[in-house]
Amino acid sequence: MKLKCIVIDDDIHAINGIKSYLNTLSNISLYKAYTDPLQALTDITGGANVDVIFMDVDMPMISGIELSKAIRHKTSKLIFTTSHSKYAYEAFEMNASAYLLKPYTFARFAETLNRLFPQSPSLPNISIQQEEDYFFVRNKNEKNSLIKVRYSDIVAVESLQNYVRIYTTNETIVTYIALSEIKIILQDYPNFAQAHRSFIIAKNHIEKVEGNTLKMVNNLTVNVGNSYREGIQEYIKEKTIRTSRS
Amino acid sequence: MINIKKSPPFIRIQNWLAYKKFHIIIWLVFMLYESVIVGLFSGQFGNLINYILFYSLNISMFYVHTHIILESGLKRKNQIWWKLPVLLSLELLVYLMIYIGFDYLITDILKYFRPRKIGMTMQYILGPVYRAIYFMFFSTGYYFLLKFLSERKKTEELEHQRLNNMIQIARSENAFLKAQIQPHLLFNTLDFIYQNARDHSPIAAETILSLSEMMRYSVDSNKDKDFISLGEEINQVENLVNLHQLRKHHQLQIRFWYDDDIKKVEIIPLILITLVENIFKHGNLLSQSHPAEIKLYLQNNDLIIETSNQIAKVKEKPGFNSGIKNITKRLAYAYGDQSTFESGTTEDNYYKVRVTIKVKHTID
Structure with missing residues (x-):
């Protein structure tokens, strides 16, 4: 079941922004969008319940606060989208489940939804043929030309906010994709593991282990984060030859 | 009769105070008036020395009475009851003595004819006493006028100050309102640009995002706060790194190592971000084998910040x-x-910083 959502914002560009974010998510669909808050008020109070309403706070005719009181019972979650400062926002937080401060990233948008609906996590729509042993990405540094990346060549992937830097055995590629998205692509390959909040590494390319630091084949050093330590150490233990001699 | 007519017009007294020269003019007019009236009334005029001596005595007493006798006599409220009568009788006594002295001077030394006989008779004494009280009366009026004017000036100043304060408050309130309204417009506009740029220029859009997050931090952050969560500062650093990466086509080699649980640690603001700004200013971030690094970790209840570039x-x-x-x-x-x-600088041309801070508080 897809989540049903309504968007209310007097700015059409803000609605378009949310629409395009919604399109990238697989588990949510736009039910209706309103630029007129009064129209929204009549429609929603007389309509069916929805899962989530995104609503601007600062609108003409009726304030977001008043509107939220009137329609709060028709939606399971209410998310304010506002450019107000977070302190101004906190004053009227009681009606809302969450807030997004404009302008906000897709990542924050998805994260907020995931937090409110943990039972149906919204995953980005990434369609990729998993049978192949390679994929194509746009290389930002070569005028976004498509470049082939073999899974077996990947040494590590570094997060650069909304970009990642993919280190392969013979080059590095910067491409516009989030680490969380790459993680989904790589999740079926047990050779890849997250070593740090900003690094995914290929286990078979670990060259050296020094305490909490991994040295990769291309001289890249990666520190292992606290929460990822166990998985990495287990792998290393498995691969470590132990002698029974003592 | 004379007394009533003589009281100088109020406007004149005001001018007196405004300009010292008016004192003199007023006195001259007064003397002229008095001597003419008395002269016409009694049919004879005194000589010049007579006038000069007695008028200077009277005028001196006028000012002494205002500025010395009343000033010190009325100074302390609890002393008025004895101080004022003592001073007044002293003043009267001195006046009488000088007056009598002058009389002797004129009749005995200058041989000027006086109609009255000098002697300690009631008739003789009453004249100067009348004169003295007459001038004391004026002087007292002058004293209270001075008081009144200075009080009025004081209240005017206070009023002026109050007005100034109100203007100041209004101004700062206005500035406060500006700070309240402008961010709203600013972020709405940034959002508008972001939404419009997103399809055609994702890089521009992302730059706007990072920029607006940094601006939001400086607009929202409570600058009076002594401590902030490290998480806020980390966010700022990531936005700063992102802005630099976007501008340098993601070629910068800078690694930021930390674990999420460190975000709860509280720290004074602007330590971490200043260190990172330093890296961008002075570091070489283009060598893949020599990346700059920022490390945050906890060790024995110490927060350690290490940078190396x-x-x-x-x-x-x-x-x-x-x-x-x-x-x-x-x-x-x-x-x-x-x-x-x-x-310090290492032999292989690295600049390294290590900060340790005992962790006092963490937020939940």
């Missing part, structure tokens, strides 16, 4: 030390010996 070949830019000095000063001020700061 290869020094750019260019000559040291100015302002390098001021940032570091500022950090050490603020650390010393906020933590005293609970913090340490070490920095």
